[in-house]
Amino acid sequence: MARVNWTAEPWHESEMLECAMVVPETPNTSTFTFRAPSGAWFDYEPGQFITLDLPVPGGNVQRTYTISSSPSRPLSISLTVKAQSDSIGTRWMLDHLKPGMKIRAWGPAGIFSFRRHQADKYLFISAGSGITPMMSMTTWAWDSGEMPDITFVHSARRPSEIIFRERLEQFANRVPGLQLRFTVEKPDPFRAWNGYQGRLNQIMLGLMAPDYLEREVFCCGPEPFMASVREMLISLGYDMERYHQESFGLAVASEAEAPALDDVVLDDAARSEITFTASGVTQSCAETDTVLAVAKRAGLNIPSGCTFGLCGTCKVKKTAGEVHMVHNGGISDDDIEAGYILACCSNPMGKVSVEI
């Protein structure tokens, strides 16, 4: 029996893409939808990217964009792009790319896809336009009818800059498994905001996804954002084998290209030593101990409260050595600069002296 729809072959990069639709999403962000003039369909993994050859004045530039549409809707392919202030390629797209224009493209490629890491529960964490692969994967999950349990954490500057907010809410209104958790730097003027506010931190993460330890994590955003997510997860004891990331600055095509992450991972076996200078006590300890715990063991008192770097009660002066501190806002940058640490969330790395 003849197939009704899929008589054509999948799209190949030898064919130029035709811009079919341009939809503004949020300020400086638009979705560009492309189709293959031959009628070819698009075959890729949700989360992958494509590279465009953009004819900007002064010569073509190549730019890589994560696909925001899902391969479950294969007749077209969409890229949702956000122009940063110094943007050239994306700026050109926003200003000049119109329906009917044809663009050379390569791909799709990339290893950042939840289809490569099947799990019962996922935690998607994104910031800014890092939301695009998450949108692709969520749409795939929806269209496949399987809709696994996804907690979708997204961080934006303002509520009005949350890309795909309406579409995600539409999904979440219809299935129990998709939980949306947005945090913004500041609300829009004259618009009520009931979501989270402020930079993503451990406490927020615990409230957004209390079972985060059980979830496969996918993270995409600017590198400092992803670094802070990794730091949070590592210090919370998350199994980093289950952490996957894509940077919207550097989309990764293969496992070999994936950057080595030089995060501090504390080692149980590594020995450290803390000298409490005011008391004249030196205590040997593990790198995974906190300064607070070691002080307690040594019979010394450091007043403390929350024990996770929020309330700041255990602030002490470090006079020598290095610690690894993952705090939750309980200490100011000025105090850190001046040598203070929060004893409850600081792990000694080698020999350390504190004024206690």
Next chain:
Amino acid sequence: MLNASEIRAELAARRKNYSLSRALYCDEGVYQADLEQIFYREWLFAVPAAELPKTGSFATLQVGAYPVILTRGSDGTIRAFHNVCRHRGQRLCSKASGTSPKLVCPYHQWTYELDGKLLYARDMQEDFDASAHGLKKVHCVDIGGMVFICLAEVPPPIADLAKTLGAYLAPSGIKTAKVAFQSTIVEKGNWKLVIENNRECYHCGGSHPSLCRTYSDNPRMTAMEGPDAASPDILAHWARCEAAGLPSRFINHPKMQWRLARIPLLNNAESYTMSTKAAVTGMRMGEMPFNDAGSLLFFHYPNTWNHFLADHAIVFRVLPLSATETQVTTTWLVPADAVEGKDYDLKTLTEVWEATNDEDRQVVEENQAGILSPAYEPGPYSTVQEEGVIQFVDWYCDTMSERLGDAPALAAE
């Protein structure tokens, strides 16, 4: 201790243009009524915004029974809260000022965000609603770098003051200034005596030799009936300042609760210094166009008077501590990039007003000591020299009479 109707009677019995009765300056009941009817209801000057320079900066003050804390949040906004933990009522912060990334109760470490939200309370039961236990807000508004608070549930309108003060202050750069020095003194006198003393210069010649090097004690300088009453030298000063973009003309609240006026200093003096020259050299406040712009005077009843000069500014906060004790905090502001020891010398900057404050303290304390004598009786103000005092006392008596309500009508029998 007088009750409301007795206070009403004291107010009703006062002689126009005479000082107030002994009870109105000394009585505990009057003090409580002053707090309740005025200090808990009016906008009060709290701090210059410069006292809270960055995220996490805080300052505390005590208004009668209310401890209040002001913070600057990560969004740059200054907010005011009741300085009381929502757990068991501990005073949250006992320090006068400082910097802290969070507000943490020292009792059980309940931790609040700088915007007052309760972030964390350890080991509270499942049904505990943190969002219902944020710090209680106090109305707070930053007008061109002067932060006012109001404890009332519904504060009185402040839009007119905000507009006028904002425009007058803008060239003085208070928003971008930094605190060079602050002093807090206690004057053993009723708060009204402190304000009265500030509102006249009848006493200046006898009490303030260093201030009088630069500040004119001519009563027409500060207690003007309006633009027409100004002398030719003041008119000339205004014309010169306004041509240079400095709003200068005398402007006041219809009931004289506040007033702004830019007055010249004596003989083109530049600043309140012993040399009469600017204390901060090589730079000026904000957009001030010349050194001898005189002083922009601003008072707002019940608790502040201020001087904004070309090279620095001095802001004053008055808070009553008891019927016969008043705290006066003076803050010297200089341009943010002025460096102590290089662009200014602290002694030169502060010595005239340090001396003047101390002289005023003695004047007020002696005044209070005399009024405490049973032999004291109200004396007449000089309508030549003490117009400002008369305006203040009228404002006080009118406000109190209105708020304490009319005397109950006696039923005819």
